[in-house]
Amino acid sequence: ILDFHLSHKTNPEFEFTPNESTSKSIWRYLSTENLLGSIENIDLEDLDRIFIIEKATHERNYTEKELYDLYKKFQFNINQLLSVKQSYKLLSNVEARALVYQGILITSEIEPKIELTKILKDLFIKDGIQNAFKDELSKILKEIDIYEVPSNYTSFYNEFVHKEKEQESLTKIKINNKIIHQSKLLNYFTEDITKENIEKDLNDLLKKIKKDKKYYISTKDIILIESLKSDGVQVLKKYEDFYQIDDSNMPTDIQFLIDNNEIGLVLLRLVEVIGQDEIQDIGSETLYFIISALNQLDIDPLRNKILLKVLPLKVKKYN
Template identity: 40%
Template sequence: DIQNNYLDKFTVYCLINNNQKDEAQLVLDLLIERGFKDKFFEDKINFLLGLTEKTTQKILDNNLLNFYLSHITSNNFEYEPNDKTDQYIWRYLSSANLIQLNDFENEDVILAYEQAAAENSFEKDEIYKIYLRMFFNFNQLINATEVYKNLPNYKARALLYQSVLLSTNIEQKLYLAFLLKDLFIKDKLLNVYFEELSNILKAIDPDEIPESYRELVRQNLDQYSIIIKQIKFDNDILHRSKVLKHFLDNNEEISRTEKDFRTVYKNIKKNKKYFLSIKDIIVLESLRVDGVSLPSDLDFSNISSQLTIPQNLQDLVNQNQTGLLMLKIIEIIGEDDIRDLDTETIYFLNSILNKMNLKKIRNNILSEALPVRI
């Protein structure tokens, strides 16, 4: 019943959003006749229908739809997430650019953001943006290895992270980077730092790494690579090839992707029986959106033109309704494993996310839906 009520409420709002207010009113009246009671929802819908001039400014975050309605009907929307905030609300806040953090002295608030990132509900790179916004004076940065001991854990992480970026001495940079790793481990937040540590280590010229750190660096890079090693790449099939590293690594190196693509494209061109599948089109469209240069003789427009996005979702894209699209995407995926979604669904989800420039969410979906794991 709870699930049905949620979908019924979602239907009412979608009708209003499509300017079908009479139909929305009719559906709501039928729900009420069946015993539906939800004062908050009715208040919001009456306001959106123009039946009332005012609506409660209370923010309800017990589900994503109520939170969304709170947002779009608020005169001055302010919301501070915490460690109990639902992961979907975190994602909505991030995608709708509603994260406004100005209080860097509140340890509980910062820790809530860090924990959300560790649970993959909040973008990890946003944590580092927060760290970089924290102010430390020159002496604190120079003496970071001692100063951090007297700071709250989140500030200690921010100080060490800034110090890592500023350090020009390779040995000192490595010492700080691994010291920072220990702080993340201490608060069970290593998932936040795993990829960033790998990026820091890969940016250092291997020949400049001191002998005493070489084994430690190798071990940490190997740990990060284990995710890639669990994937079986097949360079004879585009959507299973090493080109997928582009999405697994969040498209950091376009030149590497283009090099990988040229290799794979040579393979599939040799196979006269090879035909582009829908999953191949998903990869190609995403690469093109990301600015990857594709061969001039590769024309997939005819196949792409035969694939469609549901009209109601296309309308939301045209209206730039990011929040409502996120609601709809969550409804479509539900509790299912992304790998169980049919190819057509993955296609239109991918197409929507490309159009809305929500590339990290897209990459997460493609990283689950396309690779063959062993």
């Protein structure tokens, strides 16, 4: 990656077209640095190239919007559009997905629309690129009222919509002022609260907790406090020795990139560290250096999103 990065930075005529054998780390670098070529003028007959784009979308290097805008450009005859369920079987996998997607867009009746949506989902699964039809799938199904879904498609509908809505319902944060990282200090990352107010809340909480000899300050507590301090929130001098900072877990290569303000490469390395894991499953020590890196680079929106994902206690939100 470093050699690739240096080639990009030192050669003004640097060009690179990724292919199916290009490593995931290079794809991520190209995506982070906005070096992926535009697909606006891609040759629609170059099906191998379009499959590479589908695969890159599955790996979240291209956006789904870019892929589906590309599908809309395919030219099909009227007979194909009127008989999508039969016609797609005679096409290549790429063309089949484009035809079925166009069929979904022009179909207004609920049952055939859901049927085509399921066919398209299966076509993506067949080629192992199901994540390329994730956001768009949700968007299509959410436009359909659950009460209009035919009984033979309720399982499919619920699998991709009901489950998601249930996850979204876990958005109410339950404040627990007995634990720092679950306390009302979290409101700073979700609301427009002045530093003065959050500063008072922080020091009041530290005063209360310091009196509790049984309280064990956790890594997550430190993550929250250090994030506030990174934003300029002041901790009273008498609480500065409340905990010790251990930066030994920060990989030296990441710190080097931070010191050189290589934001794109830092983000790429953090993606590699997280890998296939859910952010909620990352260990506290790893989470600490991820947040520390974002604090040093002042990438607050991403930091806040991660903090609100991993720190609070969440409960069901009932309307």
